[in-house]
Amino acid sequence: MFENKNRIPLSDFGEFKLIDHLTKNFSITQKTTIKGVGDDSAVLKLDKGLTVISTDLLIEGIHFDLSYMPLKHLGYKAVVVNLSDIFAMNAIPNQITVSIAVSNRFNIDSLEELYSGISLACKNFKVDLIGGDTSSSVQGLTISITALGQVEKEKVTYRSGSNSNDILMVSGDLGGAYMGLQVLEREKAVFKVNPQSQPDLSKYSYCVERQLKPESRIDIIDLFNKLKIIPTAMIDISDGLSSEIIHLSKSSKLGCIIYEEKIPIDQEAKNTAEEFKFNSTTAALNGGEDYELLFTIKQEDYEKIKNNNLVSAIGYMTDETSGCFMQNNLNQKIKLEAQGWKSF
């Protein structure tokens, strides 16, 4: 798909010229960035509060499929996924580094597409691209991103800070990204049989966008600041609600109860799940890639946030010996298990 002999081959660029070429339109906007791309290391002035750092490695064929993932979207998503881990600390991201390894199947145009998505994410989330590495690969595309953020010492939010009776809340809605993946996988299978098929994805547009172009929730961090709420614990939902609830509960040495009827699921995700004969609650619990935030707040903070439509209360924390359960729509208590997506 990227082979075009008329285009500039990557071998015409040395490692340094390639990174210079790909990053030439990126500008430095953060006052904490002293020096970006172009020396042995980037240089930052991080002299206030705490610094948070998170890193992700994305491998073609494991984490993404270029047969339905446009490269610009991939670049955007790769950044967003990483920033989500910064927001999960109640921090604001300021810088990223991006390293890529590409096989000879890629040319400069395809890398420019990838970097246009990275650039858009940098712009939307106000982060500086400050460094990285480019290299060839034996097979496929590999992307490694590291993000840095800052947070005031009093506001940093770990997975471990929750207390019994804290309210368990989630941003946005869940299960959409997983149903979007099912739609894309089905269209890929149809395309293999009939390459002339013209898929009409309009009735799945929300789910497909959740899969291909997720956003991460800077607006929730802004909301906490506006409402003067510091969550007692927080984690981002990358592997499905169930798995993340268990992580947060274990880290906080607590149990919890959530209510199936309270789990926010978009109507289109519900309709799509029905069409695929799939339980939409299962998509929310185990689907993954929603990049929403799961957090707990003190009971006394609930009044401030309960009417905000960006977030939903789904349950509350209990003591550790109680375990983690969901009360379903038939009033049965079901033990939550970590069946989230595994990369092994």
Add this chain to the structure above:
Amino acid sequence: MFENKNRIPLSDFGEFKLIDHLTKNFSITQKTTIKGVGDDSAVLKLDKGLTVISTDLLIEGIHFDLSYMPLKHLGYKAVVVNLSDIFAMNAIPNQITVSIAVSNRFNIDSLEELYSGISLACKNFKVDLIGGDTSSSVQGLTISITALGQVEKEKVTYRSGSNSNDILMVSGDLGGAYMGLQVLEREKAVFKVNPQSQPDLSKYSYCVERQLKPESRIDIIDLFNKLKIIPTAMIDISDGLSSEIIHLSKSSKLGCIIYEEKIPIDQEAKNTAEEFKFNSTTAALNGGEDYELLFTIKQEDYEKIKNNNLVSAIGYMTDETSGCFMQNNLNQKIKLEAQGWKSF
């Protein structure tokens, strides 16, 4: 080489359990590290001076060959290579993140070997492993490392700070790692023809060690501190002296002249080069992977350092229009060209 059906397959570990298992013996030693592995992000308190950050992506079959690179050495080298970029800023490294992607050819024992090398490097250079990501790969091993360091604002050293007439110096000796690679490649070829062959590498031990277990030059940063010297410019020598001299000169908008007779080359590297009918100066200029430091100092600082046997003066900076040249042992002036190792 890593296939052993009796060993624990990686699929028995989830992503989180695997990273927990591999990092369980790593301890936090730096007072700037508040929280390491185990949350959405690591948390650091970097409230003094400047922070420097560098990242490298290493791909099996491109950057390393496991047929002669033991995994423990690879883990060690992967860290050292990254720290070298921190030292090149005149900074001291404090933290690293390590992400790996591995194919099903690897088992838990092989990853423990890799991490034992990472652990040794962390210990020797006093850096904390604070985070990372583990994933499967379609093919081979990929390692992504990001290193963070700190430096006082007055001491940070860029490639761009050199001035005309500054002395150009280099640490250690050059070309050894490249000659070590030639020895290992030859033994690999011999082994393919005769798997019973028992290579005697004792006469190449220095060069082979330079290739398999390089060190990075924290001692030179200590020396600068001791002698109260702040280099005017610095870069680490990963791609060969010639390429790095050109980077430093271009960044500083200068030219330079170096003297072939002044380039430090170990006697064993010279002997090995002779055996391979290879010019040892060419190995030093274009070989790469020596991870020594190339730096410039003011003339007035030369007295303080000239008798130290860790470093050698190899030339001096000139104005930009003069270009970069080497005066060879036949008194000819040869233009330096960037023929360093390219990953494309």
